[in-house]
Amino acid sequence: MDRLRTGILGCGSFAHRHAQILAALGDQAEMVAFSDRNEWKARAFADQYTAGQAAVFTDHHALLDAANLDLLIVCLPPYGHTDEVEMAAERGVHLLIEKPIALDSEQGWQMVEAAERAGIKTQVGFMFRFGEAVEQLKTLLASGEVGQPGLMSARYFCNALHADWWRMREKSGGQLVEQIIHMFDLLRYLVGDALTVYSRQENLFHTEVPGYTVEDISATVVGFENGALGVVYATNGAIPGKWINDYRVVAQKLTAEFTDANHATFTFTDAPDRPPQVIASDRDFRRAQMQDLLDAIRTDGQTRTPLREGAKSLDLVLAAMRSGASHGEVTL
Known part of the structure; x- marks a missing residue:
């Protein structure tokens, strides 16, 4: 089967990881175009990953009109989203888009509507859903073997100045919206819809x-439709140079303690004689995320995190921001 003609929109530092994964999956996808408002960045990607063979653009309209893409990887900062999803959908181009998909709910749901109307495959960059330990817990919860989840806590600690735009609320949305949204997405994925x-x-x-x-x-309490509770606490004032995101889930018959998405200890609390289950994996969950999308395109299947999931997680963090501003509880 022909390789998928793939372009990358937004050639910043994070886009390199996607380009490296695409290079490793070269039998399935071919990078044919790069676009960035700074031409030199797009050209540097073309030189590094395609020996200068890929086309270079400074505007996504020209990219989507001229490159004849099958797949577009969108690595724009939150404030940089305009009509790229709608344009791709109109042309039948599948999408992997980094989180958050937008800075406001209306734009996010417009993206969902365009993608679903066109029938394209989409994947939002919530890569922690693809961690080995997260995957195993999701399977146990879905089977009913360990009962329903009742409590989940998640922590995100870092200490960095980040880019200039990241520090500006009007461009990034804030730490919750741009960064901690990963933890809120895991709450939704493992526990259910927030209320x-x-x-x-x-x-x-x-x-x-x-x-x-x-x-x-920040400190946030989430109430779920099934009565469960979630707690997310985060800071950008912790240990310099360390990025800590860990979580704990208490279900009726299981307590799961994660050090990250690939590593966890499962203690089966209804069976005191059963030894804890330890999951330790070196899975590349970003590559697993990309493979899931490529498989869905090839088989007309479903991705794990379509744009609709991205919009729901965006709505949750935006509700948290409204709560912080009003000092009151917000109902979704």
């Missing part, structure tokens, strides 16, 4: 940094 959210956010550690208008500490 209420109460959140507090403050900027305590970066008040003297010019242009830093996003929160650097």
Whole structure:
């Protein structure tokens, strides 16, 4: 079968990981075009990954009109999204789009409508859904073997200034929207649809940094339709150089303690004589995410995280932001 003609829109640092994965999957996909508003960035990608053979663009309209793509990887910052999803959908181009898919709910659901109307395959970059330990817990919960989940906590700790745009709420949406959304997406994936959210956010550690208008500490409580609770706590003021995201899930018959998406210990609380199950994997969950999309395109199957899931997780973090602003609980 022919390789999928693939383009990358947005040639920043994160796009390199997708390009490396596509290069490793060269029997399935071929990088034929790169686009960035800075031409030199797109050309550097073309030189590095295709020996200069790929086409280079500075505008996604020209990219989608001229490159005859099968698949587009969208690595734009949150404020950079315009009509690229709608344009791709009109041309039958499948999509992998990094999170968050937008900065407001209306734009996010317009993307969903366009993609679903066109019938294209989409994948949102919530790669932690593809961790080995996360996958195994999802299977146990879906089977009913360990009962329903009742409580999940998730932590995200880092300490970095990030890019200039990241520090500006109007461009990134804030740490919850741009970064901690990964943890909220895992809550939705493992526990279910959210019903209420109460959140507090403050900027305590970066008040003297010019242009830093996003929160650097937050604590959020999520109520789910099945009565379960979720707690997400995060900061950008923890240990410099370390990126910590871990979580715990308590179900009726199981307590799962994760150090990351690939590593966890499952303790079966209804069977005291059963030894804990330890999951330790080196799975490349970003590659698994890409493979899931390529398989769905080839087989006309479903992806694990279509745009609809991206819009739902965006709505949850936006509700948390509204709660933080009002100091009140928000119902979804």
